[in-house]
Every structure is written in C-alpha cells, then in structure tokens.
Amino acid sequence: MAYKTVLVHIDESARSDFRVKIAAEIAKADNAHLLGTAVTGVSRFIYQDGNISASDPNLTIHLNFLKERAERAVANFNKLVQETGVSSYESAIANDEAGGGIGLQARYSDLVVIGQTNRDEPSPSVLPDFPEYLVMNSGRPVLIVPYTGDFTTVGKRPLISWDASREATRALTDAIPLLKQAELVQVAIFNPKATPDAHGDQPGADIALYLARHGIKVEVSVHKTSTDIGNALLSLSNDLDSDMLVMGGYGHSRFREMIMGGVTRTILESMTVPVLMSH
Template structure:
C-alpha cells in the first residue's frame, strides 16, 4: 500500500507554503503525484446558471476577483514546487466552496493535506469547520497541519491512538504508508477496560502484530486516566516527542454543522503536531 496521489489545499494564508512543503515531502517519499488546489470559496452551484454576467454584473465581478485570488495561490504553489524541485505536481483552481471542492477532488486521491483553522487568521474562503467536514465526508485520510509550531519532521515518531473502533482501524490502515517509514511507532491505549472485548486479553497485542506484519516498528503502551482522554493524548505526544498523531475521527454533521466527539474536538482545537484522521 502506498499513496500515489496527494491533494493539498493552498491559499493565501501564512501557513499555506509550510503545508505545501509537508505535502511535497510526503509525495516525494511515496513517489506520488501532488495536486495543489485553491478554491474560490463560492459554491459550484452558483455557476450552473451559465449566465451570471447578464443576470448580475456585480456578482460576475466579485466571482472574477475570487477566481484571481485563487489563481494567485496556485501560482505561489507552483513556484514553491519549482524551488523544491518536486518531481510530479500540478496546481488547479476549484470553483467551489472549500468543503465541496476539496471534498470532491479527495475522492480521487489517497491523502488530503489541509490546515487547522486559525482564530488569528480567519479565511475569507474557508469555513472554520473545513478540516472536520473533510474528515467526516471525504472518505479519505486527512492530514491536518497545525497553525502553530514548525516541524523538522513528520511521521518519523508517530503516536497512534488506538481504541479498537472502526474509525481507529480505518485511520491506522490509511496511515500505513507513513507508519512504514517511521523510526518507531508508539501505540497508546487509554482505559482499555472500557472496551475489553475489542482489545482482547492483552490490549495492544493484536494491533502490534498487525502493524509488524506490514514492517512497522511498534511499541505499545497502556494508560489509565480519569481526565479528558484528548488532553491526555496530547500530553503523551509531547512527552514522547511525537511528530504525528494518528487517530479516528468521531462525530456527525447536522446540515453543515459539525458535531465532533469529545476527544476529536479537543485534539483538533489544541493540536501542536500534525494529526492524521479518518472516519
């Protein structure tokens, strides 16, 4: 298993270039094609009339402005890839809002790389729940890059949050290309007695065996905590000097509002290292 197509969301935010570099490094390691995509931020359904300019000249002018802004982001991406001598890449503009545009393209990619929403730099074209929406609806693993901190590596020392659930299973499987390249993968299990049937007689033994058969170097640790598991996970990642957290994404949507599970919400709000999530 490997990633052959990596999709990264690019825009005019401060962290866009850093995010693109992380995606480029992964694509290079995997021998994958990299697609940098900017969005206009307007739903594609507004274009379906096909006669926008005559119906509302002001709207047509605004859409042109949004398209030009997205095109600048793509130009910046392609220039950065040239500087990095990326072997296989392309840039494109999606005439859509972020969730719909990137979510649709994601179905034809192996990995999606996006940024964590920043309170200090709200995006004019991306809703705050963009990353959560992709996790829940794209059907692909989503690598979320924090809006703070810089990293010298990603996925050299991953931490897997394992609870034996369907979502956790999906996340681990989707992350295998990254885990195989890691120096050591730490698998953390919190309060295993809460799901003893799923974990088996020896919590962590089965997932460790599964990963080892894929050539992953793995170490399992079991933790008991009476505090919030999300904060305990982030604290453990700090203690282990982890540079990636792999975990299932839990929640559901109510129309466009994302109702995320407690652990998922805590980690996505307070993350300081990249998070790979699948649902």
C-alpha cells in the same frame, strides 16, 4: 501499499507554504503525484447573496477578487513545488468553497493535506468547520497541519491513538505508508478496561503484531486517565516528542453542521502536531 496521489489545499494563508512542503515530502517519499488545489468560494458567495442579479457590478467585482486570490495561490504553489524536486505535480482551481471543492477531488486521491482552522485568519472560501467536514465526508485520510508550530519532520515518530474502533482501524490502515517510513511508532491505549472485549487479555498485543507484520517498529503503552482523553493524548505526544498523531475521527453530520465527538473536537481545536484522521 503507497500513496500515489497526494492532494493539498492551497490558499493565501500564512501556513499554506508549510502545508505544501509537507505534502511534497510525502509525495517524494512514495514517488506520488502531487495536486495543489485552490478554491474560489464562488458557490458560497452566490448562495449567501442569491438576490444579486447577474447585472449587478458588485457581483463581478467580488467574483474577480475571489478568482485572483485562487490564481495567486496556484502561481505560488507551482513556484514552490519546483523548488522541492517533486517529479509529478499539477495545480487546479475549484469554483467552490473548500469543503465541496477539496472534498470532491479527495475522492481521487490517497491522502489529503489541509490546515487547522485558524479563527484569527478567516477566509471567504473556507468555512470554519472545513477539517471536520472533510474528515467526515471525503472518505479519505486527512492530514491536518496546525496553524502554529514548526516541525522539522512529520511521521518519523508518530503516535497512534488506539481504541480498537472502526474509525481507529481505518486511520491506522490509511497511515501505513507513513508508518512504514517511521523510525518508531508509538501506540497509546487509554483506559482499556472500559472496553475489555475490544482489547482482549493483553491490550495492544494484537495491534502491535499487526503492525510488525508490515515491518513497522512499534512500542505499545497503556494509560489510565480520569481526565479528558483528548488532552491526555496531547500531553503524551509532547512527552514522547511525537511529530504526528494518528487517530479516528468521530462524529456525524446534521445538514451542514458537523457534530464531532469530544476527543476529536479537542484535538482539532488544540492540536500541537500534524494529525492524520480518518472516519
């Protein structure tokens, strides 16, 4: 099992180059094809300003502005990837907002790399709930890179949040190509007595055996907390010097609005390391 197509969202944000470098390292490790996609946000603009006619000169000005932004992002991506040594790559522009454009291409990728929402750096082509939307709707694992912090490695010391749920199972399985390259995988279980049927008599024993069969070096720790599990998980990742968090993404959609679970919402807002999520 390996990633053969890695998709990364590119734009003119401050962390775009950093995302590309992370995606490139993952692609090189599996000899995968790297696809960098910029979105224009044209569809969002037209929907919001549907009363503008084709003859309105403002329409052309705005559309050209959006197109030029995407073209600059693609040119920068192509230059940067050439320097990373990735053997197979391509770039593309989607005339859609990020959720629709990246979400569609995600269907044909093994892993999607995007950025955490930074409300101090708004974009005309990326809605604030882009990470939530992609996790819930893409059907693919999504690696979300924080908008702050520097990481010399990603996936060498991952921490898995394990509650034996369907979402956690999906995330863990989706992360196996990265986990197999890790130096040590930590599995954390919080409050297992709350769902005893899911964990059995020895919480963590089954998942440790499952990972070991994949040749993955793993350690399991069980924790009891009365505080918010999301913050407890972030604290533990800091204590363990983890460089990636793997977890299920919990929530549902209501029209375009994403209604996320408490732990998921906490992590998406306050992540301190890259987070791989699956739903």
